[in-house]
Amino acid sequence: MTPDSFDFLVIGAGIGGLSAAAELSRHGRVMLIEKESAPCYHSSGRSAAMFARHYGSAAIRALTDASEALLNKAARHGFYEALAPEARGILFVAPAGYDGPADANEGQVRITAAQVAELVPLLPAEKVDHGLWDAASCDMDVHAMHLGLARILRSHGGEIRTGAELTQASRGADGWHVVAGGKSLRAAAIVNAAGGWADEVATLCGAAPLGIEPRRRSAVLIDPPESAAAIRPVQAWPMVFDMDQTVYFKPEGGKLMLSPMDATPVTPHDCWAEELDIAIAVDRFERLTGLAVQRVSHSWAGLRSFLPDNEPAIGPDPVIPAFYWLAGQGGSGIKIAAAAAALLAAHATESPLPDGLGAELARFLSPARLTAKAAD
Known part of the structure; x- marks a missing residue:
């Protein structure tokens, strides 16, 4: 050749x-x-x-x-080595008063509000109905x-x-x-x-x-509350979704990464997080946890492409x-x-x-x- x-x-x-x-x-x-x-x-x-x-x-x-x-x-x-040696786990959280589907799916177990608070100290038990816990998932x-x-x-x-x-x-x-x-x-x-x-x-x-339909997904970084981090190191927390999958957060380099789980159709380009999506991510996190976000230290967005x-x-x-x-x-x-x-x-x-x-x-x-x- x-x-x-x-x-x-x-x-x-x-x-x-x-x-x-x-x-x-x-x-x-x-x-x-x-x-x-x-x-x-x-x-x-x-x-x-x-x-x-x-x-x-x-x-x-x-x-x-x-x-x-x-x-x-x-x-x-x-x-x-793509797979982290220790599992992080994924936790779906039903807030207090939740009346939606409550059954665990494959790979999940239902846990109590107290168990949720033990896994993620920034989620007080009084704000949680229950959780669905997948212990096997890990970082890549x-x-x-x-x-x-x-x-x-x-x-x-x-x-x-x-x-x-x-x-x-x-x-x-x-x-x-x-x-x-x-x-x-x-x-x-x-x-x-x-x-x-x-x-x-x-x-x-x-x-x-x-x-192909490219869809924008946004994310931000915030500082985790020191009081919760003192109870359990942030890096040991799982990835957390609300039960309706409108927001998630996970540890990321000593901070918390939040996403409003947006999936906005866009033309393919080098995208960035829109101010509205940043605000939505913060608002949904605050509603889930009852905590006030003081500062967003970084934001970004990426494309996820669907057929x-x-x-x-x-x-x-x-x-x-x-x-x-x-x-x-x-x-x-x-x-x-x-x-x-x-x-x-x-x-x-x-x-x-x-x-x-x-x-x-x-x-x-x-x-x-x-x-x-x-x-x-």
Whole structure:
């Protein structure tokens, strides 16, 4: 192959694209391109990053289970350690007077108001009806994943090129010819892992858009109350949601990260937290805890991209040859990245499906399901 020719061109260097590029590098020469100045610039670098085993659709939970085995394998081989060694847990809190559904879901146990207050001292028992406790969930180290995946990719001769926005793409008898960052490249196959820009990439490549909808999710950092931190160290607190999932908070570097759990549809761009969303996050936190927030020390926002049925698309485009989708992971992209990449690579290399990911799930996640619905 000439220096500008690759077996696989992966577009988008979030955790999904990095994972796919690292996995494919075992099968051929890979170029990973990113329009921004660094990998993990958008959603991947702005996430709460929890490995929530029991959260999401059946397909997401299957991908999460398969990812756990792959992440543990990566740790055993010394590539990177994505999963925190100690569980943080996720706690859903029903405020006093709550009259909604009270049954525990898979992986949860119902706990009393007093037990809630013991886990999270800033939630006084008199303000709580009960909690639903998932003790198994843990933090994820996105930075360690980023560095480890990049090492794997480069160890197999793969390359990462930043500041390389795709501007032209066409497919001929000898494969794909593209221009990215002003430079020409050739590749046998393209993987579209462009997040909120995935439909734009597809259009450039002659594929029909799947209906990607980027949605903004905002977050802020506040100082935790010293009185509560004195009872139990903040870093030991779980991630906490209100029962209706309108706000969450979790420890983050000695502070508390709050989010109003907004999901505002936007055009894909480098987004930021709006003043209204910041105010909503603070108000909902204050209503849940009864505490007054004195100062917001930092705020930000990221894009989470969804398809019309809120499930990912992983696999070959039904019309355009040698064009593969890895898109629409929503808020689950980091925790499912390992399994999604393994499934994508199985499609792209015509290899056996990964353990735990059978043919039925692969068909369910196929991009063809969305083009078929559009045709109907």
